[in-house]
Amino acid sequence: MTTAATTNDPLLPSETREFLDAVHAFCEARLRPHYQEHDRTGTLRPEVLAAVAEMGLLGLRAPVEYGGQGADAVTTGLVCEAVGRADFNLGYLLNNSALVTDVLVRSCDERQRREFVPPIAGGEVIPALLLTEPEHGSDAAAIEVAAVADGSDWVITGEKTSITFGMQARSGLVFARTSPDGAKGITAFYADLTADGVTRAPFADLGGRAIGRASVHFDHVRIGGDRVIGAVDAGFTQVMQGFEFARALIGLICLGAASASIDEAMQQARDRVAFGRPIGCNQGVAFPLVEHATHIMAARLLCLRALELKDRGLPHAVESNMAKWWAPQLSVAAAHEALLLCGHAGYSEDLPLGQRLRDIIGLELGDGTAQITKTVVARHLLGRDYAP
Numbered sequence: 001m002t003t004a005a006t007t008n009d010p011l012l013p014s015e016t017r018e019f020l021d022a023v024h025a026f027c028e029a030r031l032r033p034h035y036q037e038h039d040r041t042g043t044l045r046p047e048v049l050a051a052v053a054e055m056g057l058l059g060l061r062a063p064v065e066y067g068g069q070g071a072d073a074v075t076t077g078l079v080c081e082a083v084g085r086a087d088f089n090l091g092y093l094l095n096n097s098a099l100v101t102d103v104l105v106r107s108c109d110e111r112q113r114r115e116f117v118p119p120i121a122g123g124e125v126i127p128a129l130l131l132t133e134p135e136h137g138s139d140a141a142a143i144e145v146a147a148v149a150d151g152s153d154w155v156i157t158g159e160k161t162s163i164t165f166g167m168q169a170r171s172g173l174v175f176a177r178t179s180p181d182g183a184k185g186i187t188a189f190y191a192d193l194t195a196d197g198v199t200r201a202p203f204a205d206l207g208g209r210a211i212g213r214a215s216v217h218f219d220h221v222r223i224g225g226d227r228v229i230g231a232v233d234a235g236f237t238q239v240m241q242g243f244e245f246a247r248a249l250i251g252l253i254c255l256g257a258a259s260a261s262i263d264e265a266m267q268q269a270r271d272r273v274a275f276g277r278p279i280g281c282n283q284g285v286a287f288p289l290v291e292h293a294t295h296i297m298a299a300r301l302l303c304l305r306a307l308e309l310k311d312r313g314l315p316h317a318v319e320s321n322m323a324k325w326w327a328p329q330l331s332v333a334a335a336h337e338a339l340l341l342c343g344h345a346g347y348s349e350d351l352p353l354g355q356r357l358r359d360i361i362g363l364e365l366g367d368g369t370a371q372i373t374k375t376v377v378a379r380h381l382l383g384r385d386y387a388p
């Protein structure tokens with residue numbers, strides 16, 4: 001038995017289990033072998049991206065009529081977990097595709113959906129989500145990048161920063177200020193990031209080296225009015241609704257990496273002999289593994305609850321924000337413990353544990369920090385007047 005219950009979860013419908021078995025087999029055979037190589041080269045192999053697209057994993061949230069799978073949120077989360085287990089950084093690709101697709105499907109008109117969604121589902125376009133700015137990360141309602149109306153067009157100027165796939169993305173949801181009114185003055189645009197006036201500058205990062213995190217500069221970039229997504233000044237609600245979904249997916253991506261790490265440490269606990277017996281025979285080795293496996297399973301249920309609520313059209317902000325602060329944190333702890341239990345080999349690049357640790361930390365920050373997601377939960381639980 002592994003900690004990845006998805007490979008054999010008896011509570012899932014048999015159709016979902018068959019699909020997930022195929023996804024896990026694909027991830028193990030096609031993705032996991034390149035995880036460390038992607039870190040070394042700082043890029044994702046084109047043939048791996050093509051295989052992920054061909055498997056249909058970038059169109060999970062796109063309705064069938066737009067070239068996607070029409071999968072529910074729970075299935076999307078379980079696939080994210082499987083991918084996070086094999087190559088954590090490809091999890092960003094699934095998350096971005098699902099998040100951007102969800103916003104587009106919910107807010108676009110029919111013509112826009114037909115134009116924007118199929119290229120994401122087919123893997124021809126890696127989409128970015130551009131919200132953070134050099135002076136405004138957690139305080140996203142304060143963003144300053146401006147979109148100014150010019151006839152039927154808009155002209156965007158300013159810098160977005162810390163953008164996942166900022167170096168690779170050909171299109172992106174850009175959130176820009178269209179009126180001075182805080183959260184009520186932000187509009188979403190689906191921008192062509194290959195347009196004149198867009199330039200990019202990469203970060204040199206601790207982890208997530210293959211995702212091309214970058215700053216993206218807009219120097220008077222002209223965007224047609226047909227690329228406004230939803231109503232003008234309604235963008236903030238769109239991105240926050242998107243985060244409620246993505247925060248549960250991110251939880252599962254992290255838990256996938258955590259369960260892979262704990263499974264590797266369990267194998268070590270069986271194989272490694274010290275003082276004449278497998279190290280797992282020591283409670284000091286076995287019990288931490290059990291504790292991490294327990295945390296992983298509990299956090300996984302929390303993520304799946306958030307996604308099931310989403311599937312039923314019910315509020316899920318509390319559950320997804322709980323998942324977002326807890327799952328990455330416990331996954332970092334699990335990868336750290338697994339590294340230590342693998343001894344000196346765990347510390348080397350022969351094993352992927354050190355890389356997982358570096359990689360998971362990125363998603364403690366990305367898409368909202370622990371303090372910010374706890375603040376959201378506190379507002380729901382305590383009431384706005386009694387919370388940070």
Ligand SMILES: Cc1cc2nc3c(=O)[nH]c(=O)nc-3n(C[C@H](O)[C@H](O)[C@H](O)COP(=O)(O)OP(=O)(O)OC[C@H]3O[C@@H](n4cnc5c(N)ncnc54)[C@H](O)[C@@H]3O)c2cc1C
Pocket residue numbers: 128129130131132135136137138139161162163164165208213362363365366367368369370371372388
């Ligand atoms: C790997 C990675 C990928 C990312 N991908 C994207 C992306 O694709 N698109 C995008 O738009 N952004 C992306 N980000 C940016 C990310 O969303 C921000 O880093 C995050 O929201 C925090 O913003 P900040 O870095 O500006 O930190 P700040 O907002 O400056 O916060 C600094 C610290 O202060 C704390 N803090 C701030 N305000 C409060 C408060 N009121 N109460 C308590 N603590 C507080 C924060 O929790 C944090 O620990 C990514 C970041 C990383 C690391």
